[in-house]
Structure formats: structure tokens, C-alpha cells
Amino acid sequence: MERVRVGLKDVARLAGVSVKTVSNVVNGYVHVTPATRTRVEAAIKELDYRPNLSARNLRQGRTGIIALAVPELDIPYFAELARLVVARAEERGLTVLIDQTGASKEREQLVAEGFRAHLIDGLILSPLALTPEDLAARMDNTPMVLLGERVYEGPADHVVVDNVAAARKATLHLAALGRRRIAAIGAQDDAAAESSRLRLAGYRQALREAGLPADDRLVVPVRDYHRADGAHAMARLLDSGQTPDAVFCFNDLLALGALRTLLERGHSVPGEVALVGFDDIEDGRYATPTLTTISPDKQAIAGLAVDLLADRMAKRVVQGSRVEAREIRVPYRLVIRESTSG
């Protein structure tokens, strides 16, 4: 079914606007009034115009698309972050392609190495498996911003929460309640588990400051950071006879899993065992008891990630070269709820 190729000019003529305006509509840029957009879209529809966008974008070196690669979409923390990144990107006229790496090193590498480089102008990556060496060896030069604590001093801009300080604050809160046997759920043997390592360091620092002995039997490793892992870790802890009077869980999902095990076995929270999580996901606000947690400023994380990336993308066009990597620390706060004060 051949047809005459309809061009930008034809659309512009029919809509009574400039070719540049049609191009702006087609590219989804925001600086077009709704009325104009409607007119142009009507013309596009009438002529059945199929923009040869890709070719033009390749010429301009831009697609208006950025990728966000997170380990798992159905981890509430990443889902909330994705929503905020999409919202911020939209404000800047950018479309977000969301990628799920499954925390696999191979997949993260594929993403970082410019898989789809032809398609995207920039990449926001939350790595769980890649090492700083992996990223330093990266050949692709698509602008990239990293989220989370996996890779410090890497070759890219980096948005992060001070995990040591936050974990210390959470643990000191439990000590200040008079708790003496404070367990930690979330340690990971994996050498790559940087955020786990940092939170563990903050937990141990707080114990020292509070004059509490470090008892390694109270530190429970997990494989993943899901509810099931927290539930199993808590069960193992109780089964070992090491009943704690407080637990700092390295994320909220672990805490919600641990909470379930505690209640199921008849332990009162916070009466017998006080509980703190990390992430401030919505689930924790509706659990009974509600969950005390470290609340990172997710709005800031998402906003900064998009803004830093857009800045990189603009600089790349101007300078065609790398600029020094920046590390931005985002604020967090301890939100006290029923699981430590009920």
C-alpha cells in the first residue's frame, strides 16, 4: 500500500503554523500552547503524517528520550522513584523509557554500555551489581546519572543519601528508647552490596556511641530486600534464641516482613520489640503498627537526577566532552511512628 510521503511542510501549511512549530509538537516539547498543539495534531491526523522523526533526531543528535534503569519495578521504593522521575522529566519535555535490570550485572552493563544509545539522550541508572571498575571501563559516552550508593567516585554524576549517617540515626533512636539488644536485618555477604555495607557501618557506629556491645549474632544477613527476606530473617533470629528488643531493618520491605513474623509469633511491637525501617514507602504508613523509618527526600532524588542529566545532555552538545562528575547528597529524616513509640 504505497502512498505519497507527506512532509512537515504539508502539515505546517494545513495547520497554518511554521515548520518549527510542527516539529516542536511532533517532538513532544512543552513550549507549545495547547491550542496550537491541537491544530497541528488535527493536521497530522488529516494528512496521516508519519514523522520521519528518527532521522531528524539523529541529525540533531537528540531524541528527547531518557532511560531510567532500576532493579525492580515492583519494589515500592523504585516505583515511587519512577513516578517522580517521569513527572519531573515530563515538566522538562522529556519522555522516560523505563528499564528493569533485575539487578543482574549483565543487564546493568548492557544498559550502561549504550544499549539503545541510538534511542536515548541520557540514562539514569540505579546499579545494584555493577562495580566502580565496571563503570570506569564504560566506553559509551551517553550522559548518565547514577542513583544510590552502589558506586562512589564513579565516572558519572551521582545522587545519594548519606547511608552511614542515616543508619546511625536510626540505631541511636532505638538506643535512646533504652533498647539494649538492637538487631540489624539486611547485611549482605555479597561484596557488591555497598548500601548494605554502609548501613551496617552506621549501625555499628551507633552501638559504639551508645556504649552497647556489638553482638554479631544480632546481625542477620539477607539475600534480597523483599518482605519475604525480612520475614525469614526475623524467624531465624527468633529461632536462634537471640530475641532482640529492637531491630533496625535496612529497608521498609524487610521491616514489614519482620513485623509480620513478630506479630504472627505473638511478640508485641514496639512493646517487646521496637522496629525501624528505611525508605518511607507508603505501606509502612498504613501498617499496624505504623513503621518508624528513615525518609530520604525522594522528590529531591528524582528532581536532581533529571536536572543533572538534562544539564549533562546540554553540556555534551555544547562541549562535546566530559565534565567532572558531581556527587550530590540528598537530605533524609527520621520519621517516628508507632513501631517505636506506640
Next chain:
Amino acid sequence: MERVRVGLKDVARLAGVSVKTVSNVVNGYVHVTPATRTRVEAAIKELDYRPNLSARNLRQGRTGIIALAVPELDIPYFAELARLVVARAEERGLTVLIDQTGASKEREQLVAEGFRAHLIDGLILSPLALTPEDLAARMDNTPMVLLGERVYEGPADHVVVDNVAAARKATLHLAALGRRRIAAIGAQDDAAAESSRLRLAGYRQALREAGLPADDRLVVPVRDYHRADGAHAMARLLDSGQTPDAVFCFNDLLALGALRTLLERGHSVPGEVALVGFDDIEDGRYATPTLTTISPDKQAIAGLAVDLLADRMAKRVVQGSRVEAREIRVPYRLVIRESTSG
């Protein structure tokens, strides 16, 4: 910074494979062995090859990208679905671009009307605001599959759960426990709220069958389907003096919000009030009490959506015309947990 244009042939020569194989790697197709993929990727890196993918894909009329448009990414049901759709698409060598419509009619329309039609080969849309008329008037002919019950008898393939039957089953379960004042949380005034209307119909049908009077004071409308809406609805119900002995909530988030209000106010669940949700999200499996719920086969929903779409995309290439719209019903089951049996 000009450079000589490196072509597919150069990569193929260096990697010692055919041009077709390089193309398969570049397009992210799955039918390439890991060893070959590694070799081709090394050659791509060495030559700093930037595939002129878009132009070639336009020639072929395909990009290998499909879009998934859901109302909100941080609604666990949609996050789980997105994970499953991405996984299934990956198996078929398709990349998923995830779109968040915010349940806005304007945004859904934009998506359905071929916004990014130049970029995507197909679209999976979960509409909340669009009417069947809106979709019938759709001009864009990008293959599309609809999820959910918003639009029946529409112009596109459609994957759906039998909401009336599922809601009936949930309500009959409560009646079978001997509950007599069964409330419903999740009615929506909005004429567009089709899934709400169907679940309400199933609830009423079950009351009739169980010989229970329909008491409209026990039907509580909500604005959205979030935890906060469930919590407020439950509070309104209790404040009105209409304490029920059971509640069917039209999704799990509403049920988790209602559960929070009940426990906060000292009502035992299921002792005084039994509770059933809908969706079977993970949160409900770790709540205390765990949540009885209707569990739609999400794996089947995601798999069918991708398969139907891929089929459409293939047919479009062959026939260049529309095929009759199909409606596929996906199985569901009632999962009984502590909130009705604890």
C-alpha cells in the same frame, strides 16, 4: 568532532559474523547466542559504531518497541503488571517504553491517538478515563491492546477479568461466614468508573442471592483507589454509625487503608469485621491480619497482552488492515487468608 561513518558491514567483518547477525544484536533480538552477542558487542565497542537504527527500522516499519501505558506506576497492582509485561516482552525481543497517564483523559487520549506512533510498534493501554466512544473515534492505527474493564466492545483487543463474577464470589464468601451487614468500599460516582460499577453489580447480586437486604448506607464511594481513600471511607462508615460486620473493598489498597482504620479504632479483624480485597498485591500477604482477596492471574494478563499485541503487529505487516477485536477473559481465584478466617 567529525568521524568516518562506521557501518554494519564493518562491525560484521570485525566480529566475523553476518550483517544480519549484527543487526539482530543491535535490535536486541533474543535469538542470538550469548557468545555471538559478546563478540558483536566487542566489535561495536572497538569501532565505536552508532547504529543508524531508526532509519533502518523506519524502512522496515518497526522499532521493536512497545509502549505500556498505566495510570500510576506506584500502585502496586500496576507495578507488578509492568514487571510481568517487561519480562514477557523481553522474551519476545521487544523493549517496553512505560508511560504513566495519571488517569488523565487528556493523557490517555494522547497515548491512544498515536503520540509517539513514530517510535512504537504497538501499545498496551490500561485506560481509566477514556470512553468506548473516545476509542472508537481513534484515528491512529498503531496496534493496541486494552487492559482492564474500562472499555468493553471497543475497537481493540482486550484482556479482562470477569469483575461481576469475581465481586460476587468475594461477597458470597463473606455471606457464607454468616456476616449480615456487608459493606462495600470503592463505589465511584464518576460515570466513567466502569470497574467500580461492575464490582458493585457483583456485590449487589451476591446480596440478593444470599437473601440479604441491600442497604445503600453500607456502600461507600471513594475518589481514588489508594490506601488513604480506603482509610477515610472506613472512618466515614464508622462515624455514620453504620458499623458493618464485613467489608468488600474493590481493591487491596482500599482494604489495607480500611484495615488500618479498623485496627486504629480498636475493632478486631476478622472478629468484629471481616475484610476482603481485590488484586492480591504482595502487601496484603504480609499485613496482619493477612488479607483475603480476589487474585486475578496477572501472569496471564501480562503474557496475553504482549502476545496479542505481537500478533496484531505481525498481522498488520501481513494484511495492512484491521482484524476483529478479541476479548480475552483471564481466570481469577478467591484467596482466603486471615482477614476472613483468622
